[in-house]
Amino acid sequence: MQENQIKNNRAIGIFDSGFGGLTVMSAISKLLPKENLIYFGDTAHVPYGSKSKKIVTEFATKISKFLVKNNVKMIVIACNTASAFSLDYLKKNIKVPVIGVIKAGSVMAAQNTKNKRVGVIGTEGTVKSSAYEKEIKKYDNKINCFSKACPLFVPLVEEGWNNGKITEDIINVYLKNLVDKKIDTIILGCTHYPLLKETIKKVIGNKINIIDSANAVALAVQTLLTEKKLLRTSGKAAYKFYVSDGPQKFKNIGSKFLGKKILTVKKVEID
Numbered sequence: 001m002q003e004n005q006i007k008n009n010r011a012i013g014i015f016d017s018g019f020g021g022l023t024v025m026s027a028i029s030k031l032l033p034k035e036n037l038i039y040f041g042d043t044a045h046v047p048y049g050s051k052s053k054k055i056v057t058e059f060a061t062k063i064s065k066f067l068v069k070n071n072v073k074m075i076v077i078a079c080n081t082a083s084a085f086s087l088d089y090l091k092k093n094i095k096v097p098v099i100g101v102i103k104a105g106s107v108m109a110a111q112n113t114k115n116k117r118v119g120v121i122g123t124e125g126t127v128k129s130s131a132y133e134k135e136i137k138k139y140d141n142k143i144n145c146f147s148k149a150c151p152l153f154v155p156l157v158e159e160g161w162n163n164g165k166i167t168e169d170i171i172n173v174y175l176k177n178l179v180d181k182k183i184d185t186i187i188l189g190c191t192h193y194p195l196l197k198e199t200i201k202k203v204i205g206n207k208i209n210i211i212d213s214a215n216a217v218a219l220a221v222q223t224l225l226t227e228k229k230l231l232r233t234s235g236k237a238a239y240k241f242y243v244s245d246g247p248q249k250f251k252n253i254g255s256k257f258l259g260k261k262i263l264t265v266k267k268v269e270i271d
């Protein structure tokens, strides 16, 4: 086998605090079906959204080192909170290319908004970091951003309450103010929110563009691998799943996020 081919056969490492990042993995596997993928869900430490930058960066660093040991060719931080807190640190300290999810969603939103009023929803950590606003302003500093942390959305999705009256009411309480600000675009700035997309649409109406960045992230991965001549273009793809706790639960709930059955999940210690 040629040296290049061996290099390109290495997997893409993807990680999140838990299941949510599987929505990003799903988009990557659809766009790049030949790529080998390794997913790490930090189920022992979820949620990241209410934790500090320091602790999330410590977790993210340990996971990235684990992925590098497993010979990945690049790392995708599929978690919005970890992207907001730890991308810059990992880019400097991890020896393979690292991308997060904030830039792709920000650029998509900036390109979509007509009235330059964009809503951003995410975890407390993501919203406090202002990472989306900073990225959007880099693209066009005339865009006004209005953000809102929606901490109840993650447990709702984990319980499978993706729709129904209670979920609609909660969405309405969180998003009413953003709608009143006349936003024409809203970023789903959290891995779990794509599963609420239809219900969010029902509550806020069809006129507001909903940006789900998973596809944009997959495109960014494709661009990076193409530039670095690391794309894998033939052969059957293999997927591996690792968690820091509860492999059985990950199998059951994760299949819903990924959109296909997860057969084997391995529990590993990264501390």
Ligand code: DGL
Pocket: 016, 017, 018, 020, 021, 046, 047, 048, 049, 050, 078, 079, 080, 081, 082, 122, 123, 126, 154, 189, 190, 191, 192
């Ligand atoms: N993965 C997190 C994110 O996208 C949501 C879940 C958590 O708080 O850990 O921000």
